[in-house]
Amino acid sequence: MDPAEENVFLQRPVRILCVEDNQVDFLLVRERLKIANFPAGIELHRARTLAEARRLYETAADPGGYDILLLDLSLPDSSGADTYFRVCDFAPQMAVTILSGNENRELAIRLVHGGAQDYLPKSELTPDLLWRSITYAIKRQQQRVEMENLAERLRRTAEELEAAQGYLIHAEKIDSLGRLASSVAHEVKNPLGILRMGVEFLETNLAPLDGDVGQTLALMKEAAGRAECVIGDMLNFSHEESAKLIACPLNELVERVVRMLKHDGLRRGVVLRVELATPSPLARCDRNGLEQVIMNLVTNALQATRKGGSVTVRTKRARFADLPPDEGLGVARFLQADDDVAVIEVQDQGMGISKEILGRIFEPFFTTKPVGEGTGLGLPICKHLLELHRGQLLVSNIDEPRGLLMTIALKAEPLEIHSGNGNHGPGVLPAPAPTDA
Numbered sequence: 001m002d003p004a005e006e007n008v009f010l011q012r013p014v015r016i017l018c019v020e021d022n023q024v025d026f027l028l029v030r031e032r033l034k035i036a037n038f039p040a041g042i043e044l045h046r047a048r049t050l051a052e053a054r055r056l057y058e059t060a061a062d063p064g065g066y067d068i069l070l071l072d073l074s075l076p077d078s079s080g081a082d083t084y085f086r087v088c089d090f091a092p093q094m095a096v097t098i099l100s101g102n103e104n105r106e107l108a109i110r111l112v113h114g115g116a117q118d119y120l121p122k123s124e125l126t127p128d129l130l131w132r133s134i135t136y137a138i139k140r141q142q143q144r145v146e147m148e149n150l151a152e153r154l155r156r157t158a159e160e161l162e163a164a165q166g167y168l169i170h171a172e173k174i175d176s177l178g179r180l181a182s183s184v185a186h187e188v189k190n191p192l193g194i195l196r197m198g199v200e201f202l203e204t205n206l207a208p209l210d211g212d213v214g215q216t217l218a219l220m221k222e223a224a225g226r227a228e229c230v231i232g233d234m235l236n237f238s239h240e241e242s243a244k245l246i247a248c249p250l251n252e253l254v255e256r257v258v259r260m261l262k263h264d265g266l267r268r269g270v271v272l273r274v275e276l277a278t279p280s281p282l283a284r285c286d287r288n289g290l291e292q293v294i295m296n297l298v299t300n301a302l303q304a305t306r307k308g309g310s311v312t313v314r315t316k317r318a319r320f321a322d323l324p325p326d327e328g329l330g331v332a333r334f335l336q337a338d339d340d341v342a343v344i345e346v347q348d349q350g351m352g353i354s355k356e357i358l359g360r361i362f363e364p365f366f367t368t369k370p371v372g373e374g375t376g377l378g379l380p381i382c383k384h385l386l387e388l389h390r391g392q393l394l395v396s397n398i399d400e401p402r403g404l405l406m407t408i409a410l411k412a413e414p415l416e417i418h419s420g421n422g423n424h425g426p427g428v429l430p431a432p433a434p435t436d437a
Helices: 023-034 050-058 081-090 105-113 127-205 211-238 250-268 287-304 378-388
Strands: 014-019 042-047 068-071 095-100 118-121 246-249 271-275 282-285 310-319 340-347 392-398 403-411
Touching: 014 023, 014 050, 014 127, 023 042, 023 127, 042 050, 050 081, 068 081, 068 127, 081 095, 081 105, 095 105, 095 127, 105 118, 118 127, 127 211, 246 250, 246 287, 250 271, 250 282, 250 287, 250 310, 250 340, 282 287, 282 403, 287 310, 287 340, 287 378, 287 403, 378 392
Parallel strands: 014 042, 014 068, 068 095, 095 118, 271 310
Antiparallel strands: 246 282, 310 340, 340 403, 392 403
16 A cells, blocks of 8 residues: 555544444454554444444434444344345445454455455454554445446446447438438329329219229229328428427327327227326427327327227326336437426327337338338337427336337426416326316
């Protein structure tokens, strides 16, 4: 140890917690410590049981607690190696030196390998031995804690770099697909429009139509309509303009979407339920863009739910860390754990999504729907639009009732009085009983 390390305690006394139930042994340790060479002296506290040691540690006036814990392994409420490992549970970063009347070499090796800084037989204690053991133990423990903290920071940095790399790869893939989609869409859009107008011309001018001809034209018109929807999705997917965000009450957007999809739910025999927080959560958003996201998620939920089931759309405020964990492998780029978020949840009663597929649901053109019913661009478009809002789309399977929960999380605006649509002033109140649309 260099001179600077030897003088680490010149500025203040060494704070020691001695856990020893035997009065004679404690007095022996105290006398040895008094004449040990600590320049600023010591502050010695005693605990007779492990429970008392924990209480003293957790209620220490100084945030740093104690510098070292001198531990006897045989206590009224604990004995043997278990005593040390129980100390590690409540004081994992504390330097611990074992003072034992049991000169058991195997036990000493086990405890030192387990993290104890030293193992000293009580019969061999001297002031100089205590000084060297305590000084070295504290320094080694400080270095170990620093290494553990550094390792944790490196681990988090590696995770962040991996996530960033994954996002950059995804962004590059999306950019390439976006350019391809835009090119294909523009090339196909014009001839498709001509075909659609031709079908409409024939419907108008070939009358009366027999059953086969009329049915064929209707099928051609329906196919052209589906193709135009695909083209529209491809163009939306390649659209890169920034969203124009203004503060919006989310209840209004949800109510508007539910009104538009009410008849689709009735046609499918699915109950569309609404649970709106009072007052409405506020978030900065592009109304049209966010309505498109909500409509896409609710439509998917209606399609996934069997007849007789229900789809629930709810709004609330929450901490981002308290939301259900994301199983869709999304990276939270814009929201932090402590952020106050405005939330829209869409919960269906379908079969959920298997873990093998969850990691792919945001891949462009990936779909589990039957051929002709999905383009595989709906969820990627939703994710893209929410990223323009600096928000997050979370996906999780639920068990009771079984289904899928899609959660839109946006940075919440401060609550304020907003007229109409369930807003009655500041503060968050429990959501009212759900209503069926």
